Amino acid sequence: MISSINGATVRGAYQDSSTKLKEQEKSSQTVTKQGDTSRVDELKASIDNGSYRVDIETLAKRIAQELV
Numbered sequence: 001m002i003s004s005i006n007g008a009t010v011r012g013a014y015q016d017s018s019t020k021l022k023e024q025e026k027s028s029q030t031v032t033k034q035g036d037t038s039r040v041d042e043l044k045a046s047i048d049n050g051s052y053r054v055d056i057e058t059l060a061k062r063i064a065q066e067l068v
Contacts, residue, residue, distance in 0.1 A: 046052040 043052065
């Protein structure tokens with residue numbers, strides 16, 4: 001009986017620590033290579049020129065969905 005209680009306790013402890021370790025690994029990952037930024041550059045240029053158009057209705061719907 002003692003061994004089954006200790007076994008359950010040990011399994012619970014290892015499961016918790018392995019989950020925490022995986023979360024730490026995910027958060028410690030960094031971006032080492034910059035991807036293609038041509039689309040970002042295009043958007044920046046169009047915003048600066050004033051030619052970037054925003055669909056107000058679609059934007060309002062998306063904001064409303066996020067608030068729900």
